[in-house]
Amino acid sequence: MDDPNEAIRPNFASEEYNDARQQLIEDGINAEQAARSLAALWTINNNADKERWALKQRQERLARQREEDEEEERLQQLKDEQEAARLEERKKNKNKYAPLVRGKVPSDPTILPAQYATRKLKAGDYCELHYFTNKGLDEAKASSLIAEPDALVMLPSADGLHSWIPAAAVKDPKAAPVVKDEKLTWEEFNEAAPRMISMMKVHDWPEDRILMHVQFWSALQSHRWRHSPDTLKQKALLLYQSQQRRRWHLTIGSSQSWSLEEINQDLLFEAREELFNEKREKETAAAIQQAASAFVSANQSLLRPQAAGQPQLSIPSQKRPFAQTEELPGSSKKVRISRPPPATGPLPCCAVCLGRHPHRTVECAATQTWDKQFETFAERIRKGLWTKDGKQICTGWQRDEGCSTPRHDARHVCSGCGAATHGAQRCPRAQKASAIDAV
Numbered sequence: 001m002d003d004p005n006e007a008i009r010p011n012f013a014s015e016e017y018n019d020a021r022q023q024l025i026e027d028g029i030n031a032e033q034a035a036r037s038l039a040a041l042w043t044i045n046n047n048a049d050k051e052r053w054a055l056k057q058r059q060e061r062l063a064r065q066r067e068e069d070e071e072e073e074r075l076q077q078l079k080d081e082q083e084a085a086r087l088e089e090r091k092k093n094k095n096k097y098a099p100l101v102r103g104k105v106p107s108d109p110t111i112l113p114a115q116y117a118t119r120k121l122k123a124g125d126y127c128e129l130h131y132f133t134n135k136g137l138d139e140a141k142a143s144s145l146i147a148e149p150d151a152l153v154m155l156p157s158a159d160g161l162h163s164w165i166p167a168a169a170v171k172d173p174k175a176a177p178v179v180k181d182e183k184l185t186w187e188e189f190n191e192a193a194p195r196m197i198s199m200m201k202v203h204d205w206p207e208d209r210i211l212m213h214v215q216f217w218s219a220l221q222s223h224r225w226r227h228s229p230d231t232l233k234q235k236a237l238l239l240y241q242s243q244q245r246r247r248w249h250l251t252i253g254s255s256q257s258w259s260l261e262e263i264n265q266d267l268l269f270e271a272r273e274e275l276f277n278e279k280r281e282k283e284t285a286a287a288i289q290q291a292a293s294a295f296v297s298a299n300q301s302l303l304r305p306q307a308a309g310q311p312q313l314s315i316p317s318q319k320r321p322f323a324q325t326e327e328l329p330g331s332s333k334k335v336r337i338s339r340p341p342p343a344t345g346p347l348p349c350c351a352v353c354l355g356r357h358p359h360r361t362v363e364c365a366a367t368q369t370w371d372k373q374f375e376t377f378a379e380r381i382r383k384g385l386w387t388k389d390g391k392q393i394c395t396g397w398q399r400d401e402g403c404s405t406p407r408h409d410a411r412h413v414c415s416g417c418g419a420a421t422h423g424a425q426r427c428p429r430a431q432k433a434s435a436i437d438a439v
Contacts (some may be wrong), residue, residue, distance in 0.1 A: 004049035012038035111195050114140035121196075122203045126249035130179040132192035132199070181242035182235070186226075189238065193217045216260040217241070223263065232279065236272035243271065265407060266392075273395040274383055277362040284347060284358050346433035351385055351398040351415040352376055354430040369416070370431045378415035385415050398424035 012021070013035040024034035090097040117131035117140075130136045184192070200210050220226065220241055225233035244260060244267065251257045350361040355370030362383050366376055378385050378393055385393040394411040396403035402423055403412060413420050416427035424430060 004046050004053050007046055007049075009039060009042055009046070012036075012042070111137070111198060112140060113137060113195075113199065114143065118199075118203075121199050121205075124205065126246055127196070128178050129181050129184060129189065129192035129196060132195040133179075133184070133188040134191055135179075135188070136192070181245070182239040184238060186234065186238070189241075212259055212261055216245075219261070219263050225268075232272055232275045235275055236268060239271040239275060240268050243267075265405065269394070269396055269403075269405075270384055274362070276399075277383070280348070281360060281362070288358060348400070349424060349427075349430040351395065351424045352378055352380060354416045354424060354427060356431045356433065369429055374417075374429055376416075377418050387413075387418070400425045 010017070013032070017035070017038060020038055021031055021034040024037055025031060029037070111132070113131045113136065117127050117136075120127040131140070179188075181189075197210060197214060200213070220237050223237060225237055228234060240263070244264075248258070248260055347356045347358065349356050350359070350364050350366075350370075352361070352364040353366035353368070353370050353376060355366075357370070362380065364380055368374065369376060376388075378387055380386075385395050385398070387393060392411055393413055393415050394403050394408060396405075397412045398415050400423075412423075414422055414427050415424045416429050419427075
């Protein structure tokens with residue numbers, strides 16, 4: 001179809017249109033009127049063609065515009081897909097696209113802890129110092145050589161959502177056991193603490209928290225117990241560090257949080273008391289085991305079957321070993337206890353029941369003294385000593401050597417009777433060592 005806007009109206013008065021005019025003349029009009037009528041009819045038809053032409057042009061323009069938009073959208077989508085694929089490639093192979101740093105090879109060894117420890121520090125969670133000792137770094141280096149880098153596991157994050165993280169960042173239960181902080185040596189502690197401080201800075205820990213840890217660990221290093229000839233005091237500092245740093249992480253962000261900078265001497269004494277009780281229990285168990293073995297060896301010949309024809313040996317009844325039935329303090333349960341002659345001196349009396357019989361004194365829950373003559377004055381709560389009305393008692397005061405610190409004189413009372421003139425070992429209610437010897 002040609003453009004009707006370019007059409008030229010014909011001359012309907014010419015001879016070419018005689019036939020058309022004649023038809024109109026026969027209807028009763030003259031030739032001039034017939035020519036004008038034909039011209040008016042052509043104009044009407046031309047205007048209609050113009051409208052149809054304009055509509056067609058608009059439709060074609062819209063169609064072309066739509067095709068162009070679709071093509072542009074397709075090209076943009078293709079570009080976006082290519083960009084997403086490029087970003088995914090950079091994300092999967094970060095080492096390949098990491099920016100190159102121009103610098104000399106560092107003389108100091110690079111700290112590369114286990115990914116599990118890195119994830120803990122990045123989240124601001126508690127992390128054992130073991131991962132930053134020489135042994136821990138060697139273990140991390142060995143595991144990185146055999147770990148599958150593409151392996152992922154799903155774990156919940158702090159906001160409750162689950163996300164995929166590298167399997168190497170999860171603690172492997174089959175990996176080498178992690179040494180707890182209280183079991184570290186001071187040499188290992190000195191290896192780990194500065195390295196953890198450096199990694200805290202790398203993972204953007206707040207400056208006040210980093211400074212608190214520096215002051216906390218420096219206070220432990222400069223404490224008078226650090227170089228004490230008493231090894232329990234040196235170990236007590238490490239135990240205190242482990243306990244309080246873990247507690248700090250558990251309470252951080254709550255109304256019960258505190259700062260680690262200043263050492264709590266009372267809790268430090270409790271840590272030493274815990275180690276002392278643990279050592280005493282091990283020594284008691286070893287002494288009992290040694291005495292039992294000696295007893296069995298001494299009477300082994302009596303336990304062998306006699307050969308035929310040999311006279312049976314008779315053992316005087318008063319010298320035969322016997323198993324004595326004894327009721328433990330604070331309990332109605334009776335147990336049979338063989339009492340071979342002790343290989344060492346008498347045991348210290350328990351700070352709760354005042355008895356000297358072998359039992360876990362740090363967990364003693366007796367409600368009566370060893371002879372059932374008195375109600376117990378104190379009780380054990382989380383291995384500490386407390387009166388029945390809720391006042392804490394110094395555990396060091398109950399030992400033979402007592403407690404020399406004047407900082408909590410109000411706690412220097414006997415855990416057996418409440419007197420302030422002596423501790424449990426010198427309490428009149430305590431079981432006498434001679435009574436143990438007599439048995």
